[in-house]
Protein backbone atom coordinates (compact mmCIF):
# COMPACT_ATOMS: atom_id res chain seq x y z
CA UNK A 1 0.00 0.00 0.00
CA UNK A 2 1.21 3.46 -0.83
CA UNK A 3 -0.82 6.62 -0.16
CA UNK A 4 -0.22 10.32 -0.55
CA UNK A 5 -1.17 12.38 2.50
CA UNK A 6 -2.23 16.03 2.16
CA UNK A 7 -5.14 18.42 1.57
CA UNK A 8 -5.66 16.65 -1.77
CA UNK A 9 -4.34 13.33 -0.46
CA UNK A 10 -5.79 9.81 -0.37
CA UNK A 11 -5.93 9.47 3.45
CA UNK A 12 -9.23 8.49 5.04
CA UNK A 13 -9.74 11.82 6.87
CA UNK A 14 -10.03 15.29 5.36
CA UNK A 15 -7.20 17.74 6.08
CA UNK A 16 -7.98 21.45 5.77
CA UNK A 17 -5.03 23.00 7.67
CA UNK A 18 -3.41 25.46 5.25
CA UNK A 19 0.15 24.73 6.42
CA UNK A 20 -0.39 21.22 5.03
CA UNK A 21 0.46 20.95 1.32
CA UNK A 22 -1.91 19.39 -1.21
CA UNK A 23 0.52 16.47 -1.47
CA UNK A 24 2.45 16.71 1.78
CA UNK A 25 4.03 13.30 2.36
CA UNK A 26 3.93 9.69 1.21
CA UNK A 27 3.22 6.65 3.36
CA UNK A 28 4.25 3.20 2.17
CA UNK A 29 3.48 0.04 4.12
CA UNK A 30 6.32 -2.39 4.82
CA UNK A 31 5.91 -6.17 5.09
CA UNK A 32 6.83 -6.12 8.80
CA UNK A 33 3.88 -3.89 9.72
CA UNK A 34 5.83 -0.62 9.81
CA UNK A 35 5.45 2.26 7.36
CA UNK A 36 7.98 4.33 5.43
CA UNK A 37 7.13 8.02 5.71
CA UNK A 38 8.60 10.36 3.11
CA UNK A 39 8.31 14.16 3.16
CA UNK A 40 7.15 15.83 -0.09
CA UNK A 41 6.49 19.35 1.20
CA UNK A 42 8.61 22.47 1.68
CA UNK A 43 6.60 23.01 4.91
CA UNK A 44 8.19 19.91 6.38
CA UNK A 45 7.08 16.66 7.99
CA UNK A 46 8.06 16.11 11.64
CA UNK A 47 8.43 13.05 13.84
CA UNK A 48 9.20 13.68 17.53
CA UNK A 49 9.71 17.34 16.66
CA UNK A 50 12.44 16.52 14.12
CA UNK A 51 12.11 17.41 10.45
CA UNK A 52 12.45 14.22 8.38
CA UNK A 53 13.20 13.37 4.77
CA UNK A 54 12.39 9.68 5.02
CA UNK A 55 11.92 7.54 8.09
CA UNK A 56 10.20 4.45 9.45
CA UNK A 57 7.09 4.85 11.62
CA UNK A 58 4.41 2.55 13.00
CA UNK A 59 0.65 2.91 13.20
CA UNK A 60 0.81 4.63 16.61
CA UNK A 61 3.39 7.25 15.63
CA UNK A 62 2.10 10.83 15.79
CA UNK A 63 3.42 12.94 12.94
CA UNK A 64 3.25 16.68 12.40
CA UNK A 65 2.58 18.10 8.93
CA UNK A 66 3.50 21.74 8.37
CA UNK A 67 3.51 24.16 11.29
CA UNK A 68 0.59 22.94 13.38
CA UNK A 69 -1.25 19.83 12.14
CA UNK A 70 -0.59 16.61 14.11
CA UNK A 71 -2.11 13.20 13.41
CA UNK A 72 -1.55 9.51 14.23
CA UNK A 73 -0.55 7.23 11.34
CA UNK A 74 -3.45 4.85 12.06
CA UNK A 75 -5.93 7.70 11.54
CA UNK A 76 -4.62 8.29 8.03
CA UNK A 77 -4.84 4.72 6.74
CA UNK A 78 -8.05 2.87 5.80
CA UNK A 79 -8.83 0.51 8.74
CA UNK A 80 -8.39 -2.80 6.94
CA UNK A 81 -4.94 -1.66 5.85
CA UNK A 82 -3.62 -1.11 9.38
CA UNK A 83 -1.24 -3.99 9.79
CA UNK A 84 -1.63 -6.05 12.93
CA UNK A 85 1.28 -8.01 14.38
CA UNK A 86 -0.33 -11.33 13.43
CA UNK A 87 -0.05 -10.37 9.77
CA UNK A 88 3.67 -9.72 10.03
CA UNK A 89 5.82 -11.54 7.54
CA UNK A 90 9.54 -11.99 7.74
CA UNK A 91 11.08 -10.56 4.62
CA UNK A 92 14.29 -11.43 2.93
CA UNK A 93 16.34 -8.24 2.64
CA UNK A 94 19.21 -9.71 0.66
CA UNK A 95 18.13 -8.54 -2.77
CA UNK A 96 17.44 -4.98 -1.58
CA UNK A 97 20.68 -4.96 0.41
CA UNK A 98 22.74 -6.01 -2.63
CA UNK A 99 21.47 -2.93 -4.48
CA UNK A 100 23.50 -0.79 -2.04
CA UNK A 101 26.68 -1.92 -3.79
CA UNK A 102 25.81 0.02 -6.95
CA UNK A 103 24.86 3.05 -4.84
CA UNK A 104 28.21 3.00 -3.02
CA UNK A 105 30.22 2.42 -6.23
CA UNK A 106 28.49 5.34 -7.93
CA UNK A 107 29.05 7.56 -4.89
CA UNK A 108 32.80 6.78 -4.86
CA UNK A 109 33.14 7.39 -8.60
CA UNK A 110 31.23 10.70 -8.41
CA UNK A 111 33.31 11.81 -5.45
CA UNK A 112 36.58 11.15 -7.29
CA UNK A 113 35.25 12.98 -10.37
CA UNK A 114 34.33 16.05 -8.28
CA UNK A 115 37.73 16.12 -6.58
CA UNK A 116 39.55 15.74 -9.89
CA UNK A 117 37.49 18.54 -11.43
CA UNK A 118 38.26 20.82 -8.49
CA UNK A 119 41.97 20.05 -8.82
CA UNK A 120 42.03 20.89 -12.55
CA UNK A 121 40.03 24.12 -12.07
CA UNK A 122 42.37 25.21 -9.36
CA UNK A 123 45.48 24.43 -11.35
CA UNK A 124 44.35 26.87 -14.05
CA UNK A 125 43.24 29.46 -11.51
CA UNK A 126 46.64 29.40 -9.82
CA UNK A 127 48.69 29.19 -13.04
CA UNK A 128 49.36 32.98 -13.42
CA UNK A 129 50.51 33.15 -9.80
CA UNK A 130 52.83 30.18 -10.28
CA UNK A 131 54.34 31.66 -13.46
CA UNK A 132 54.83 35.02 -11.75
CA UNK A 133 56.70 33.37 -8.89
CA UNK A 134 58.92 31.46 -11.33
CA UNK A 135 59.77 34.73 -13.13
CA UNK A 136 60.65 36.20 -9.73
CA UNK A 137 62.97 33.31 -8.99
CA UNK A 138 64.55 33.60 -12.44
CA UNK A 139 65.25 37.31 -11.90
CA UNK A 140 67.65 36.50 -9.04
CA UNK A 141 70.01 35.02 -11.63
CA UNK A 142 70.30 38.32 -13.55
CA UNK A 143 73.56 39.99 -12.37
CA UNK A 144 72.40 43.50 -13.40
CA UNK A 145 69.81 43.48 -10.62
CA UNK A 146 72.57 43.41 -8.04
CA UNK A 147 71.33 43.74 -4.43
CA UNK A 148 67.66 43.65 -5.38
CA UNK A 149 68.02 40.10 -6.71
CA UNK A 150 67.76 38.24 -3.32
CA UNK A 151 64.64 40.24 -2.40
CA UNK A 152 62.94 39.31 -5.67
CA UNK A 153 64.02 35.72 -5.07
CA UNK A 154 62.41 35.62 -1.60
CA UNK A 155 59.18 37.15 -2.94
CA UNK A 156 59.24 34.52 -5.72
CA UNK A 157 59.57 31.67 -3.20
CA UNK A 158 56.74 33.04 -1.05
CA UNK A 159 54.44 33.36 -4.09
CA UNK A 160 55.30 29.82 -5.13
CA UNK A 161 54.49 28.40 -1.68
CA UNK A 162 51.25 30.41 -1.59
CA UNK A 163 50.11 29.12 -4.99
CA UNK A 164 50.96 25.51 -4.12
CA UNK A 165 49.06 25.67 -0.81
CA UNK A 166 46.07 27.30 -2.52
CA UNK A 167 45.83 24.73 -5.27
CA UNK A 168 46.17 21.91 -2.74
CA UNK A 169 43.32 23.32 -0.62
CA UNK A 170 41.13 23.78 -3.68
CA UNK A 171 41.60 20.19 -4.80
CA UNK A 172 40.25 18.98 -1.47
CA UNK A 173 36.88 20.63 -1.63
CA UNK A 174 34.33 21.65 -4.17
CA UNK A 175 31.78 22.40 -1.46
CA UNK A 176 28.40 22.66 -3.18
CA UNK A 177 28.73 19.64 -5.45
CA UNK A 178 30.22 17.56 -2.68
CA UNK A 179 27.45 18.55 -0.29
CA UNK A 180 24.73 17.67 -2.81
CA UNK A 181 26.39 14.31 -3.48
CA UNK A 182 26.67 13.52 0.25
CA UNK A 183 23.07 14.57 0.89
CA UNK A 184 21.75 12.25 -1.83
CA UNK A 185 24.00 9.43 -0.61
CA UNK A 186 22.57 9.77 2.91
CA UNK A 187 19.07 9.31 1.49
CA UNK A 188 19.95 6.32 -0.69
CA UNK A 189 22.47 4.38 1.39
CA UNK A 190 20.09 3.15 4.05
CA UNK A 191 19.16 -0.14 5.69
CA UNK A 192 16.46 -1.79 3.51
CA UNK A 193 14.43 -2.57 6.62
CA UNK A 194 14.70 0.35 9.07
CA UNK A 195 15.77 3.09 6.65
CA UNK A 196 18.64 4.34 8.84
CA UNK A 197 21.63 5.84 7.00
CA UNK A 198 24.48 3.33 7.12
CA UNK A 199 27.36 5.81 7.17
CA UNK A 200 30.14 6.52 4.69
CA UNK A 201 31.17 2.90 4.96
CA UNK A 202 32.17 0.79 1.93
CA UNK A 203 29.62 -1.82 0.84
CA UNK A 204 32.10 -4.66 1.44
CA UNK A 205 32.41 -3.69 5.11
CA UNK A 206 28.61 -3.79 5.53
CA UNK A 207 28.40 -7.09 3.66
CA UNK A 208 30.95 -8.57 6.09
CA UNK A 209 28.91 -7.37 9.04
CA UNK A 210 25.75 -8.85 7.44
CA UNK A 211 23.42 -7.42 10.13
CA UNK A 212 22.00 -3.93 10.67
CA UNK A 213 23.35 -2.31 13.84
CA UNK A 214 20.16 -0.23 14.17
CA UNK A 215 17.34 -2.75 13.74
CA UNK A 216 19.40 -5.97 14.01
CA UNK A 217 17.80 -7.38 10.86
CA UNK A 218 19.85 -9.81 8.82
CA UNK A 219 20.85 -8.49 5.39
CA UNK A 220 22.57 -11.55 4.00
Ligand SMILES: [Zn+2]
Pocket residue numbers: 191192193194195196212213214215216217
Ligand atom coordinates in the same frame (compact mmCIF):
# COMPACT_ATOMS: atom_id res chain seq x y z
ZN1 LIG B 1 18.17 -1.63 9.87
